[in-house]
Amino acid sequence: MHETALMAEVLKIVQQSALENNLPKVTKIKLAVGKLSMALPKALIFAFQVLKKETVCEEAELEIESKEIVLQCLDCTREFRPQDYHFSCPFCTSSQVKIIQGRELHIISFEGEENELGSNCGSTLVKSQ
Numbered sequence: 001m002h003e004t005a006l007m008a009e010v011l012k013i014v015q016q017s018a019l020e021n022n023l024p025k026v027t028k029i030k031l032a033v034g035k036l037s038m039a040l041p042k043a044l045i046f047a048f049q050v051l052k053k054e055t056v057c058e059e060a061e062l063e064i065e066s067k068e069i070v071l072q073c074l075d076c077t078r079e080f081r082p083q084d085y086h087f088s089c090p091f092c093t094s095s096q097v098k099i100i101q102g103r104e105l106h107i108i109s110f111e112g113e114e115n116e117l118g119s120n121c122g123s124t125l126v127k128s129q
């Protein structure tokens with residue numbers, strides 16, 4: 001399953017980072033999941049519940065931040081959010097657009113037991129299509 005592989009990758013990165021930061025226990029993981037990432041939040045949560053067992057993330061909770069699709073017009077360079085998957089520019093009607101947000105799936109941050117303020121590991125890119 002697609003989401004299982006993605007979540008395994010996320011956990012690998014978090015575990016590695018927790019080790020480097022001397023965190024014996026991870027309490028929370030925050031993920032950004034784009035609406036075009038092809039990963040279903042429900043499936044990600046399910047995979048997380050299964051994969052976190054017997055890892056430093058065993059008691060961690062997963063928070064998913066859904067990212068809206070944002071496009072940029074290549075002709076007039078304006079940014080816009082497509083309505084109903086209508087991917088042409090609302091300003092100049094060009095269909096030459098690029099996706100600047102919505103395909104990402106990355107770790108926003110995670111928190112460990114020894115750092116209540118959160119250990120921000122940056123925006124580690126896990127997958128980008």
Ligand SMILES: [Zn+2]
Binds near residue numbers: 073076089
């Ligand atoms: Zn345009």
